[in-house]
Amino acid sequence: MPLINIDALPVREIFPGLRARLIHTDRVSHSWVEVAAGAPFPEHHHPHEQIVTVLDGELELVVDGTTHRLTPGLVFVIPPGVRHSGRGVTACKVLDAFAPVRDDYR
Amino acid sequence: MPLINIDALPVREIFPGLRARLIHTDRVSHSWVEVAAGAPFPEHHHPHEQIVTVLDGELELVVDGTTHRLTPGLVFVIPPGVRHSGRGVTACKVLDAFAPVRDDYR
Numbered sequence: 234m235p236l237i238n239i240d241a242l243p244v245r246e247i248f249p250g251l252r253a254r255l256i257h258t259d260r261v262s263h264s265w266v267e268v269a270a271g272a273p274f275p276e277h278h279h280p281h282e283q284i285v286t287v288l289d290g291e292l293e294l295v296v297d298g299t300t301h302r303l304t305p306g307l308v309f310v311i312p313p314g315v316r317h318s319g320r321g322v323t324a325c326k327v328l329d330a331f332a333p334v335r336d337d338y339r
Numbered sequence: 340m341p342l343i344n345i346d347a348l349p350v351r352e353i354f355p356g357l358r359a360r361l362i363h364t365d366r367v368s369h370s371w372v373e374v375a376a377g378a379p380f381p382e383h384h385h386p387h388e389q390i391v392t393v394l395d396g397e398l399e400l401v402v403d404g405t406t407h408r409l410t411p412g413l414v415f416v417i418p419p420g421v422r423h424s425g426r427g428v429t430a431c432k433v434l435d436a437f438a439p440v441r442d443d444y445r
Binding site (some may be wrong): 236237238239240256258259260261263282284286287296301306307308309310311312319327330332333 | 367
């Protein structure tokens with residue numbers, strides 16, 4: 234898999250308005266997500282840790298009941314099992330790095 | 340550690356001209372690297388897998404003897420133990436995602 238063109242990966246709509254392109258290795262999954270302006274994603278949780286990196290735009294992230302606003306340069310680490318939800322404040326690009334691999338996204 | 344301001348993290352010069360800011364979780368390390376224009380980094384290898392994501396600028400990456408040019412939108416997955424080197428073609432910003440954790444960078 235070594236050299237990957239993100240734009241050439243298939244798109245998976247993980248929630249309405251959230252278009253993800255996914256890379257899986259043996260240990261992690263990286264999900265490149267385009268979030269539409271205003272698009273919400275519902276509260277959920279999973280056993281994977283998740284590092285949320287906003288690359289462009291602004292993302293609202295609610296983690297365990299506390300609301301955060303993420304812009305480029307701010308990163309949020311969601312521990313395994315912690316409930317979270319959110320929405321695109323603007324259209325935004327987000328890199329979600331999961332460990333271990335999201336087998337449910339393969 | 341949940342909300343992290345990358346710019347507020349201490350800088351570690353991992354090679355001359357490569358300034359890294361590091362996030363460690365239980366499973367991975369994310370290294371935000373500013374590479375100076377022209378700065379080389381020598382061939383090395385490690386038991387961690389490494390996902391190289393160029394966020395800005397252009398990076399030359401030589402993996403197992405083959406040269407690649409990375410720009411935003413291109414990602415390279417270096418498997419564990421594979422030798423690699425490179426240089427900043429321009430000043431560039433790179434996110435290196437390692438798994439497991441780089442204990443040598445703590």
